[in-house]
């Protein structure tokens with residue numbers, strides 16, 4: 445028998461959010477049996493709680509946002525992924541602002557803190573959603589197809605496709621939770637340089653930096669652009685370099701790091717079912733909107 449699990453003692457990580465740039469403190473505390481993952485905005489009088497379930501998702505543009513009763517928390521996916529991947533069934537997530545810190549753009553620091561404080565088994569059997577039928581969400585126009593089929597374990601086969609030689613078509617596969625720690629948790633988010641300025645003009649990615657994303661550059665970088673980027677990221681112009689198509693001082697960990705990061709994101713979003721799922725997921729071009737829509741369809745199987 446598997447038991448529900450929570451963390452041993454609270455811990456806090458702090459930093460700016462990717463989109464708002466607002467500096468917040470996020471504290472993870474042990475949660476009661478059968479309570480699931482519950483966020484709390486502590487900067488509201490008396491605190492406002494938001495259950496981490498797909499029904500509470502209000503936005504999926506460039507990240508996943510949950511909200512309840514006028515309070516929201518954005519960019520929850522990497523933290524949710526860490527909690528899912530590390531098998532935390534119950535936890536309280538206190539945030540004193542509108543967005544979870546982006547940290548290094550992966551789930552690594554959350555995972556390291558969970559390892560550091562340790563986990564405890566609780567006095568109740570772990571709940572699973574066992575898929576008894578196949579569920580699919582597709583958007584023909586954008587080529588997205590996410591399929592969930594009954595299985596004895598949680599298995600994900602994911603393929604992404606970008607119209608860029610730098611990424612192209614990539615796949616990643618997770619067949620056991622044991623792989624999450626070493627093969628997925630540290631895979632960072634990614635963006636194309638051409639998107640960076642568009643996002644900035646939308647007042648997004650204010651907390652972005654050259655250390656918390658793989659920035660792909662698919663055209664030669666001119667001197668003028670280098671100067672602008674140096675100013676944007678508060679760097680020395682000579683430190684703005686492109687190696688193997690990546691604008692950064694950081695090296696990718698894996699050739700298929702983007703596909704692995706998309707699988708990491710999926711692990712976070714699908715945990716919004718409210719419990720782990722036993723099922724085989726086959727994903728083509730996953731993204732937050734599609735992931736959350738699939739989680740909603742699966743949640744209907746619990747509720748009906």
Ligand SMILES: [Zn+2]
Nearest residue numbers: 521633705709
């Ligand atoms: Zn992500």
